Amino acid sequence: MKQYIVTITAKEPLVLRTQSGSETRSDVVDYISGAKLLGLLAKECYKDLKADDQDTLYQLFHSGNVRYGNAYPVNENTLGMPVPFSLYKEKNDTEKAKLTFSPVTHKKKQQKAGYITISDGNVSLFTLPMGERLKSARDPDLEKRRSKDESMYLYSYLERGIVFQSTITVNEPTGSIREAILKLQGQHYIGTSKGEFGRIEIKISEPTVNPILVLEKNFQLKVYAVSDLIFLNEVGNYTTKLTAKMFGIENAQLDVKASHIRFKQFNTYNSKRRTPDADRLAVAKGSILVFKSSNEGQEIEMTAHTIKDGVGVHKTEGFGQILVNPSFLNSETIVESDYKVVDLSSTVVTEFGKLLAKKHENVVKDHDTYDETLDFINKHKTVFKNTSQSQWGTIRHYILQAIASETPKATLKALLDSKSTTGYLRQKANANWNVKQVALIEELLEQENCMELLLKITVELPKTLQT
Template sequence: MTIQYFVLTTLDPIVVSESNATVNNQMSLDFIPGSALLGALAGRLYRELSDEQSWALFHSGAWRFGPCYPLQDNRLALPVPLSWHHQKHAPVVAPQTSQFAEHITNHAHTGFVREANTQYVQMRADYVTAGAQRIRVSRGQNTKTALSAQTGKVAPGQLFTYGHIDPGQQFVGFVAMDPQNTELQQRVTNALNGEFRIGRARSNEYGRVRIQTIEYALPEVSDEPDRLTLWCLSDCAFVDAQGMYHVMPCGEDIHPQLKGASLDTRHSFIRAHTLSRFNQKRGGFDSEQRVITRGSVLSFRLSSAVPRQVLHEISQNGIGTDKQFGQGWVMVNPAWATQSNPCREAVFCCDDIPTCGAQSLSAEAIRNLSTPLIDWLRAQGTREQQLRERAMWVREQVTTLLTYYRQARSYNHVLPSYQAGPSQNQWRRIADLLNHASDDWFERAFGRDGVADKDSDHICKASNDDYGWGIRWQGVDGFTHFAEASKSLFCNADGSAIELVLARQLLEQICRYELATPGGLKDMKALLDKQKAQSNEEVTQ
């Protein structure tokens, strides 16, 4: 087989669902299946090819369209083997890194011995690079609603959710070509370069990808004298003599020259699932198939050494049936198969992927993209960030004000049944002033520097209000009163007045409760804690 590798970059969210069902919310796959690429290429080439060429490329099974797996830092990531286990409650990755922990064990290794009183957990997710780095594909969900064709309005009860692969990520895939058809090879290679739409909902802002072919080849396989280990990099399907699908292959199912090989069930780790493919010709689903899940490990005992040519054919041609959909891709005798602790050395042999020819989207490039929509979204993000910062500043100022109230009550030994500090009505006088204020709102609220209270008509006067604006206490910088302390809340660091919009937001928060009473202080504290928790949750999301 002639294998053409390519780098696929997601430009839009890609909807590749785990199920083809049209009801309920569908979860997204974390890879791009080969059938998606087969369909995209068929849409571009089918009308241009002759019937014979179309049959050879898309229907004969001689051409294989492999799954696309994530690429990060020029390194290909492959499904984590199911023979890998970690100790229960122990971290899977090293602290503050994405490297798999060294305590992870490979139970397919013949020399592995289980530790007493240790519980092991099978690893069934994520991807691993040759350097034992854990890779996760970024995914998301979008919820939409259907529109009624009769009214043009939202149809009741018609919410649906798309799970998708996020844009801006790179994947590596391949097409295994028939070496005897050089003309068709060239046409497919040329057609692979460019933009495609794949997956579901392609007419609704989803599915756009860019593909660039690259020159690459996986390293040659290694051989072992008495054992054959196959790492299933994609789903694998096997059919017995009666035409039934099964998940316990014998040596002959792998290659005709492996008749003497037997499956070692003790050191094999197989998971399976069922699927039914839709047959467009018949307008219905095919028979249910039971296939071995990607990541499974098949270990065979050998009666005699296997020629390297046989191992090469298994690696190049794949195993099982339905290989045109990307099934049957395996790695023969990977490096981790000879290690009890596979993450201490190279997991598998793989050179860095050359992406110089592929158009990758770096984080900086994405930040520099400029379209009307992207510019509007950036402006919205900046506005939301400003709103969060203002809300945080208001909470900090109100928290400081609560401290003033408590210090004043404590210093003056005010009983809980009495009020201490400015009342809610006094704060509302300032709020009313700001709603109709001119540029001199700050002086009308707190007075001018160097002008006595008796010579001014501002609101916050310490004189003749001993338990309101004039209540005093011992602060950090000496004695102070509420009029002076409150003034500092509405000042910038240079002593100038804060923006009018900030002052209004601050007073809106202050006027919610009667802070001159212990009950009002308690209610305000609960409100601030709730707002802080909601803000932290929004940032986390």
């Protein structure tokens, strides 16, 4: 069994949805799910593997041989873990509230958000820095210079500079699997509103052997949910009725009073079939489940294999990760700390990225670009009146691809080049683009701010053509 360490740096603010594969609006989350890593890898190599190496394709995505773990934040070089729900903050009006695990006092409030790090037996609690941005569509009328009516909405996002870490575990490694996994390295886009948010950089370590785990045996076992846990009942339906056998424990029962359990629901949507799947019911990450022996004087045990392999279903997507009897749950020293983001000021590539990261420090320049966008639309909207949203969507896709490269402007020119045999704007392959339209787009490519300007045009121009 091999394990790859995946380090993810947020180069731009991230807007990540609560629901895995959901079409509904939901709050931002503070981690990158294993399902997103699986999806990024599938985007990179699924099509090629389907044509050339179906066995590797099956092993990577369908057999359960490869498991993509959730990526949690790293604070000061220490990996954070979801806050255990046995952690409480005692209510105190006169001084800073004290954090304790399962306090006796009734004046307590469960800590539901954040992550913990463990150093020398001490536990630190931190939360990730987040911001909010009010967005709106611009009114195309140059005379008004204001937001479009009924088109304003609020985005909550994670700040840029946050570092996450995950593991990809391979039960039966091969050279072709290793080669495919390493294709994740580089820059990608995740989350919502990828035109303005979502750029990340991924680095992957060389594979290492999984750490050795030992059998856990005692009269009582505390199971800490490192990730969400999903189980099926005897007829194959998702269930929240938990039993010891689901965790591979014999002759034991769940002690509900001693446990700290929360549940959540995933409203999944299958974009391939364009229909919702069955809602997934899960034990929320951070839950503490306490199992006690059913027979007096008889110890219960959980095998090292169960701990290493995880429990429940959908383990490929990051579900099912657990720890048993972690020592930090008995810690008496818990402090609150701040999260320190990585300074990325020397690695900012685009003015757009600077704008988002500094919370509109360059708002004047952004307005100027919008003015140029609206001016271009008003002058040339009749020229582009027969273009479709998919045409502009394709150009937007190429812009995002170019931004992620080392030479964005040159890459974009090559991708769109009308004189190239592979360029998107070449006449024979794209009859929907006429000569005048191509000339106007290529004129834009010569401007200094062509990336930002053309990106805004691909978003705003299709809106003016909707009648």
